[in-house]
Amino acid sequence: MSRVEWLFYHLCRLILALVFVYAGAVKIQDVVAFAGHVAAYQILPYAMNYLVAATLPYVEFLAGVLLLLNVRVRPALVAIGGMTLVFMAALVSVLLRGLDIDCGCFDPAGGEDVSAGVALLRDVGLMALVALTWFMRSRLTTRSAKCETRGEKTLKAR
Amino acid sequence: MQVSIVRNVMSDNLKRILLEACVLIAFGALFGLTINNRLVLDVFAGRLVPQHLIENVENELPENAALVLPMPVLLDEVQQLMTEGGLLVDARSPELFEEGHIEGAISLPLVDIETVLPDFSRRVDKDRTVVTYCSGFGCPDSFDLGMQLVEAGYSDVRVFEGGYPEWRDAGLAVAGEGQ
Numbered sequence: 380m381s382r383v384e385w386l387f388y389h390l391c392r393l394i395l396a397l398v399f400v401y402a403g404a405v406k407i408q409d410v411v412a413f414a415g416h417v418a419a420y421q422i423l424p425y426a427m428n429y430l431v432a433a434t435l436p437y438v439e440f441l442a443g444v445l446l447l448l449n450v451r452v453r454p455a456l457v458a459i460g461g462m463t464l465v466f467m468a469a470l471v472s473v474l475l476r477g478l479d480i481d482c483g484c485f486d487p488a489g490g491e492d493v494s495a496g497v498a499l500l501r502d503v504g505l506m507a508l509v510a511l512t513w514f515m516r517s518r519l520t521t522r523s524a525k526c527e528t529r530g531e532k533t534l535k536a537r
Numbered sequence: 538m539q540v541s542i543v544r545n546v547m548s549d550n551l552k553r554i555l556l557e558a559c560v561l562i563a564f565g566a567l568f569g570l571t572i573n574n575r576l577v578l579d580v581f582a583g584r585l586v587p588q589h590l591i592e593n594v595e596n597e598l599p600e601n602a603a604l605v606l607p608m609p610v611l612l613d614e615v616q617q618l619m620t621e622g623g624l625l626v627d628a629r630s631p632e633l634f635e636e637g638h639i640e641g642a643i644s645l646p647l648v649d650i651e652t653v654l655p656d657f658s659r660r661v662d663k664d665r666t667v668v669t670y671c672s673g674f675g676c677p678d679s680f681d682l683g684m685q686l687v688e689a690g691y692s693d694v695r696v697f698e699g700g701y702p703e704w705r706d707a708g709l710a711v712a713g714e715g716q
Contacts, residue, residue: 410573415672418702425703429580429674433573438565445561454557461558 388515389449391508396446398505399459402485403440410436416483420469421476438462452516460509463502470499580674607669607683607694612707615668615697623666628682629701637713639670639704647671647678650685663690670697670704 406413414432417423423431438458445455466484473480473495482498493501570577610618619625625642627634634644645657661667667686671678676698683694697704705711 410576411674411676414674415702418673418706421706425699425706426580428702429577433577434566434569437569437572438562441561441565441568451557451561453554454561457554457558458561461562 384515385519388512388519391512391515392446392449392452395456395459395505395508395512396443399439399443400447401443403436403438403443405485406432406436407440413483416481419478419480419483420473421478422469422472435462453513456509456513456516460506460513463505463509467499467502467506470495470502474499576674607680607687607696610668610695610697612697612699612703614695615670615704616709618666618668618695621666623668623695624661625697626667626669626682626686627701628669628671628678633672635714637701637705637711639701640710640712642670645669645682647682647685650682654685654689658689661691664692666693666695667691668695668697670700673700673702674698676700 410429410432413436414429417428417431418425439462442455442458442462445451446459470482478495480495482493482495484493484498484501615623615625619641625639626645627638627642628645628647629638630646630648631644634642634646638644645653667683669679669682669686671682679696679698679700683696686694701711
């Protein structure tokens, strides 16, 4: 992996990390408001919206922190990718039912409303970033493994 | 031979990654549940008025005062009360009321309570059943408005803590500009 690729990997990782740490942190600040946004999707039974609101932001935050620390990167990417896919499915269902709601992705307590269409496009971008980071991370890991194998062989030859 | 070994190693790696991802999600969810256990328990137990609000009111009242609190009601009870002549009162802001509200409800915004309560008192009998609601669990306005109505002399005040979101999500009749 060249230096440019190495830098690109860390850039992708940090962007994803900051997005999810921020998304998780603002929702943790106001769980009830976030539950209101989840309820607006009209997918889950009423009480389940609160269960999702009480747990999802913490998973987002934790996955973001792991990415930020460059620890357990691929498990964090799987979790983030899985959550993003679920968000995308929910947004597609909102678009199909013609609901005019704010996605509640980043600022459940207020701020600018983001439509389901815009949120879906953003999630497509995030999924691309997840795939790219996974690919680069795998290359980095394979290369490290090869270097280790070569090192062991050299030591044995000596 | 080498190809199958590589495949096995990759498969083991993938399994480990998936397992770690599951642990991450479980840990995050458990942490969230621990922090928000009170809210989640209130919602699932159907304790419609959050316990901490009741405790606050109890602390503010003198020891010998009779504790008169608005009674919490569930969705089906609200429907029943409506058919029996109960009055639904929306405690949210006028803007939210205009956007969407329970059909048949009237607006009595908590933010303007001092201005709107005298007129409400003139129009609505003190012995009529009044059900207050706002934006769902965790929204204290319906309870606070209920307390104001009790203090104003209303003898049968109930709080529908599931509020507008629960009513709307149940597919029941709503009104307003956004509908």
